[in-house]
Amino acid sequence: MRTILKFSLVIIALLLVANVNAQEKPATFGVKAGMNLSTITGDATDDVKAKVGFNVGVTLDYTLTSDLYLLTGLELSTKGCKEDVGLSKDATSNLMYLQLPIHLGYKLAVTDATKIVFHAGPYVAYGIGGKTKISESGVEVSVNSFGSNRVKRFDFGVGLGVGAEFGKIGVGLGYDFGLVNIVDVDNVSNKNANAYLTVGYKF
Template identity: 45%
Template sequence: MNCKLAIVALLSFVGFTASAQDYPVTFGVKAGVNLINMAGDITDTDTKVALQGGVTFDYAFNPAFSLISGVELTTKGAKYHGTTFNDFFEDGYHDVFVNLNMMYLQVPVYAAYKMQVASDTKFVFQTGPYVAYGIGGKATIKDGVEKQQVNSFSTGVIKEFDFGFGVGAGVEFSHLVAKLGYEFGVINVVDSYVGRLQNRNAYLTLGYQF
């Protein structure tokens, strides 16, 4: 009986080892371009270009399904140009310009489906949540003739924590990875007296898996 148990245990270990070798954990690096904006109570914000980069983690459960995560340094925000009323000015109205950059450390947790289309080429489709925490960035505010630049999170108007969901698609060609995706925040990232604003981001990234 003990001999049979030992054989079963040995076979299980061999099977687990083979499985781990067939479906390894893969690490990589990536960099890309964001098209960022915000959605909510202020409806006339403008899209702007920003950058992102990070390290990736890909755990393959089998050839078709993976868990994709990592740590990203990504910038979000928006531009706004409008008018506001102030008795100080002759006609009562003056221009207001805001250029908001918020830099986050972000961790996505995406479920991915991979479709083999050639011996070394796969199409990748992914979706899942992300969490992010703001670590810096500059907000430029021009109100009439006054212009100031501050840390985006230092005034307390912008909240550090962000949470949302992402969808994406791409292609893996040998060690190279290219992806298009879209992220939409689901929580308000500004103080309630400002209103409600949520992050939006469309991105293109290029990466290399080791």
């Protein structure tokens, strides 16, 4: 996990240094925030339902050619799910991740001030906190989501999305597919899945 994060951060740092010496390949920073609709896929997920969450972060668009961009940044994203355990018992898993997407994007100019954006690529994420709330007959108990025999902190997957830029304002829709098992339980394999809507501003 640390090796992947360090490698990703080194790539971004090298691009920033290159940008200082190359005016024709500028980097554009921004901020974004939005809503998540997350769930868990895999074993024994018949009673799992999607959960609403949020995302917020900083973005970096680095120009590769006139139309191609490296789209990355660092974001705080909540994932997880709701589950009907049965017998008047249900659980809500809240997972909070620090996530780094590394996407290749194509921006199609519609007018001078409007662009359609298509993007796809991998992401790495690390769980920094979260609680699982278990409710039974009106009694609610909270336990840490991450830990031994619970959820692993490391997550890796791929994402894709589409959006539009109206000058400095941008909106986007996307979906992240988890590729690694996130649960520390024998003979069980579950993965994150997350749809998101974002609104952003470029500086």
